[in-house]
Amino acid sequence: MGLLNNFYNPNAVAVVGASKKPGKVGHSIVKNLIESGFPGQIYPVNPKEEEIEGLTVYPSVTAIPEQVDLVVVAVPAARTLDVARECGEKGVKNLVVVTAGFKEIGKEGLDLEKELVAICHQYGMRMLGPNCVGMMDTHTPINASFTKTFPLKGDIAFLSQSGATLIAILDWSRSVGLGFSKMVSLGNKGDLSEIDFIAEAAEDPYTRVIACYLEDVADGSRFLEVVREATRKKPVIILKSGTSQAGAQAASSHTGALAGSDLAYDTAFRQCGVIRARSMTELFELAIAFSRCPVPAGKKVAIVTNSGGPGIVATDNVEARSLTMARFTRETIEELRGGLPAEAALYNPVDVLGDARADRYRFALEKVLADPNVDSIVVLMCPTAVAQPLETTQAVIELQKKYPHKPIMGVYLGGESMAEGARLMSEAGMTCFTFPEPAIAAINGLVSYGEFRNTPVGESDLIYPDVDKKAVKAIFYDAMRDNRxxxxxxxxxxxxxxxxxxxxxxxxxxxxxxxxxxxxxxxxxxxxxxxxxxxxxxxxxxxxxxxxxxxxxxxxxxxxxxxxxxxxxxxxxxxxxxxxxMMPKGVELIIGMTRDVQFGPMIACGLGGIYVNLLKDVSFRLAQGLTRREIEAMLSETKAYTLLRGYRGEKPADLPALVEAIGRTARLVLDFPEINEIDINPVFVYNQGLSALDIKITIS
The missing domain is CATH 3.30.1490.20 (ATP-grasp fold, A domain)
Incomplete structure (x- = not known):
């Protein structure tokens, strides 16, 4: 809680611009604070009123007799500067500025926002907004926003750059019984941003998973540093909108053309352990899965079904992702054979047949969960005439308690007849889906996060004491003096x-x-x-x-x-x-760099030569925080890696020399931020050593 100085848990809150008139933002905020059950003092501020919702109204923040930790500002944009100064003089530490009319309207608003931020910095205040809905915490509890409702209590922190999206998700969440620990509308991110709130949520004992809807990341370098640490503690799932490839059109290098504007986000998220959702549906399906399920020990999935078709669909989805179908031990197969009908399929997926009742499901699930080769399980049930959704669900709940480290995903295909079973599973704190695909996607997210969390924490080890910075500076100076x-x-x-x-x-x-x-x-x-x-x-x-x-x-x-x-x-x-x-032929690769606006230099390596843009066999990593281990992983993602390891009797190429060259390229672009793009294409990699043939460097 200390990260944001009593932001979520203030002793007292003032609302500047509080109103007596229902329908006004200032009235909604005061009413929300009262109805949320906020345990501290609430001080409405309005020089024209004396009482609002039974509370004494003060003419100004400075007139409030006690110390105020948080002030919600709901006055016209032009008046916010005076209010901010007044709050600073009062010793307020946190502002929530819901007012619009700042940088979202153009230059005039941008100038006003810069001045507002400067005032906050002058007095050591932190500010959420401006142009935001506000924030809510269900465990304090506090509702410092102008939403119509208050979220149910839960363990998902939701941060949204779009206020309308937050309001819509809040409304939907109550209809499906989904709870949150806190909800924050980021607005213009004039001061506090998603980085600050992710860092805080990672330390929050009431938050288990952090879900975000973002449109941009303003400070890419700090994002990487903070979020990389946060994801070691809790899963962070981000839906990033705006996936345009416009940046690729403007690039002059092969590397820049291959990168595109959205790839930097993909690369940044992967390197700092963020799970990227591709839709709002997936964002919350993943958030619910992380909220309710253990992280599995590995990627081996088992499927138990009463219908062959859905079982095949689920199997296809497992194999389409970075998961594997579990291979049962001989003992498990023999036990299944002894307890299931002769017609049942014993090998993963296990088909308990359409006439399976709860007892048969229980038997099959118990044997499969006990198998050491199974890390997670999907229970598929179709609404056959003899299906017992409630009884089967009760068995699943009991078995999850017996095997708490193996996530069990329910997939209850159908409608009304399966609804009670699905509801029972949800009430027991488990996940249940209507179709196999999202269940497999959720397992994939859990597995990916588990793999990231289990990788050793590595500081960048790209340190080369033999580099000659003075020589590089001199070359750049000569080029710029020549207007090149x-x-x-x-x-x-x-x-x-x-x-x-x-x-x-x-x-x-x-x-x-x-x-x-x-x-x-x-x-x-x-x-x-x-x-x-x-x-x-x-x-x-x-x-x-x-x-x-x-x-x-x-x-x-x-x-x-x-x-x-x-x-x-x-x-x-x-x-x-x-x-x-003229050098002898080797394995032709490209090593390149393009500089992203948010995240800085991105390093690329892959198949080079004349086919680089045709085959696009290239993998990317951000230079910031890059390690030799990450470089090796980057190479292993390319088809060129097969050639490097020796293909059809060829001797393997010198991988350590290639890793060294990529690392030195990353060090170069980190040391010289004026380098805009690099293409080293081709690089001939030999059995021993390598040689860069054609090198293009563009500076800014």
């Missing part, structure tokens, strides 16, 4: 070498003679490439010559490239021709 944001290939290779990333030897030549001299130094064969920051795809303009193995070939190649470029792109500024040592 795209480095030449030779400059990019020098940056890579300064950070210990092996790169093929490359030099810039301005005449055919210089090109021959450089080729002689590095040895034949060589590659020639036009050096121009305006030409990103050099082969398209005849700007590349490969396999040149003599001085004559180099001279001729130099002249031909220059002629091609001047003919096709006469306006392009050409700095010369780069001469590069």
């Amino acid at each position: 944001l795209v480095l030449l290939g030779s400059e990019a290779a020098a940056v890579a070498r300064a950070y210990g990333i092996p790169a093929a030897p490359i030099s810039l030549a301005t005449t055919p003679e210089e090109a021959v001299e450089e080729a002689e130094k590095m040895g034949y064969p060589v590659v020639l490439k036009v050096a121009s920051p305006k030409i990103l795809h050099k082969t398209d303009v005849g700007g590349v010559k490969i396999g040149l193995d003599s001085p004559e070939a180099v001279r001729k190649g130099f002249i031909e490239i220059m002629e091609n470029v001047h003919r096709l792109l006469p306006q392009a500024v050409v700095y010369g021709i780069e001469v590069q040592k």
